[in-house]
Amino acid sequence: MHHMTLAEIARGLADKKFSSVELTQTLLARIAQLDPQINSFISLTQDLALSQAKAADERRANGESGALLGAPIAHKDLFCTQGIRTSCGSKMLDNFKAPYDATVVAKLAAAGAVTLGKTNMDEFAMGSANESSWYGAVKNPWNLEHVPGGSSGGSAAAVAARLLPAATATDTGGSIRQPAAFTNLTGLKPTYGRVSRWGMIAYASSLDQGGPLARTAEDCAILLQGMAGFDPNDSTSIDEPVPDYSAGLNGSLQGLRIGVPKEYFSAGLDPRIAELIHNSIKELEKLGAVIKQISLPNMQHAIPAYYVIAPAEASSNLSRFDGVRFGYRCENPENLEDLYKRSRGEGFGSEVQRRIMVGAYALSAGYYDAYYLKAQKIRRLVKNDFMSAFNEVDIILGPTTPNPAWKLGAKSSDPVAAYLEDVYTITANLAGLPGLSMPAGFVDGLPVGVQLLAPYFQEGRLLNVAHQYQLNTDWHTRTPTGF
Numbered sequence: 001m002h003h004m005t006l007a008e009i010a011r012g013l014a015d016k017k018f019s020s021v022e023l024t025q026t027l028l029a030r031i032a033q034l035d036p037q038i039n040s041f042i043s044l045t046q047d048l049a050l051s052q053a054k055a056a057d058e059r060r061a062n063g064e065s066g067a068l069l070g071a072p073i074a075h076k077d078l079f080c081t082q083g084i085r086t087s088c089g090s091k092m093l094d095n096f097k098a099p100y101d102a103t104v105v106a107k108l109a110a111a112g113a114v115t116l117g118k119t120n121m122d123e124f125a126m127g128s129a130n131e132s133s134w135y136g137a138v139k140n141p142w143n144l145e146h147v148p149g150g151s152s153g154g155s156a157a158a159v160a161a162r163l164l165p166a167a168t169a170t171d172t173g174g175s176i177r178q179p180a181a182f183t184n185l186t187g188l189k190p191t192y193g194r195v196s197r198w199g200m201i202a203y204a205s206s207l208d209q210g211g212p213l214a215r216t217a218e219d220c221a222i223l224l225q226g227m228a229g230f231d232p233n234d235s236t237s238i239d240e241p242v243p244d245y246s247a248g249l250n251g252s253l254q255g256l257r258i259g260v261p262k263e264y265f266s267a268g269l270d271p272r273i274a275e276l277i278h279n280s281i282k283e284l285e286k287l288g289a290v291i292k293q294i295s296l297p298n299m300q301h302a303i304p305a306y307y308v309i310a311p312a313e314a315s316s317n318l319s320r321f322d323g324v325r326f327g328y329r330c331e332n333p334e335n336l337e338d339l340y341k342r343s344r345g346e347g348f349g350s351e352v353q354r355r356i357m358v359g360a361y362a363l364s365a366g367y368y369d370a371y372y373l374k375a376q377k378i379r380r381l382v383k384n385d386f387m388s389a390f391n392e393v394d395i396i397l398g399p400t401t402p403n404p405a406w407k408l409g410a411k412s413s414d415p416v417a418a419y420l421e422d423v424y425t426i427t428a429n430l431a432g433l434p435g436l437s438m439p440a441g442f443v444d445g446l447p448v449g450v451q452l453l454a455p456y457f458q459e460g461r462l463l464n465v466a467h468q469y470q471l472n473t474d475w476h477t478r479t480p481t482g483f
């Protein structure tokens, strides 16, 4: 049962081949057996899962239907879940039980999805390797000595290991697409404002966006359908109708104009990945797509701009964790200042502290113009590059990452080396555009992703292209040995 996709589960439940309770029990047993190898969960919610599964079975027995009704999923542990620990991968929030459900959690629960647990993640979503979690590193099911990518590494590893069919994730600079690439999954970062951020613990508010991680584009369509939509509780949520993503999967790619930026194939890209990307381009050409070379001239400035803007917003967002209102508080503080200093010093890990310091510095009087303001100007240039590219093409295609998943610990002592791996993903966050990563082959037994970017609110186009590609390739069906 664990090999089924969301779409297959929906059909099986509708045809009464099995119940949601049976499926949930099977997957919970599988998690108990296999998760110790990969550490993809921070919390399991067995009781909640079984009661949600039972309720879903009853709703189906009463004639209700729906692709998510009775479907098991998990949430990245930064989506608030009422009465359940929501840790953000941090010691700071190890004792935090959210008093309410995030909009995404509430919407998916209302659609009948069953929550198996909360997945491991880089602390406060800062990272690309899932090594900064206070709950320990997550291992890549394709090779347990390698990282699964981050920051949504727990969601990715769990889905790749067939512990469950799909999970929620978030992407501030690539954290849905990059772990998707590293674990042979399909992951979609929606347009900024498409999915509510209410109850999603903030890292960098102008960049953060929730989205689905699954094995196929078809499943991403199903999960996104349950997540997307206007939310008056999120002031940056956009009141734009949500199309039927599943209905749009079968459009023809005849005449689709695909832009391939020449800057993507520079020295930093592993030539074996470049070759796989070219193969995927050929595959799409066979389906009728037309390829055009384009240019994104400001791409080279995106990493420095992102690593000013994201820490600046993080330093502001994380100031609320002060040991007073909620979260970790140090033992026996001598006075108020000592309480602040030690609670934050002991509660946050080193990567989070580094970013708070970088962000506070960039925002400080005297440096604001030189760093923050300049980074915002670059952000606009990056967006303008995309706007002119999308005058000529319908989607942009390239690698998701310059290299496959690295070995655990390989970049731990060199944060900048890890930051450079984000080169292909962060531009979409700076511009607010939707992006998708899908499986495109393997290098040394490790998965490689191809990234597609589209104009605002064209998630449906991304899913359509990815689905057609997946109907004609089988990379996404490959399963890691042992799982």
Ligand code: GLN
Residues within 6 Å of the ligand: 125, 126, 127, 128, 150, 151, 170, 171, 172, 173, 174, 175, 176, 203, 310, 422
């Ligand atoms: N790797 C990037 C960072 O560390 C992106 C993380 C994310 O998307 N949450 O900021």
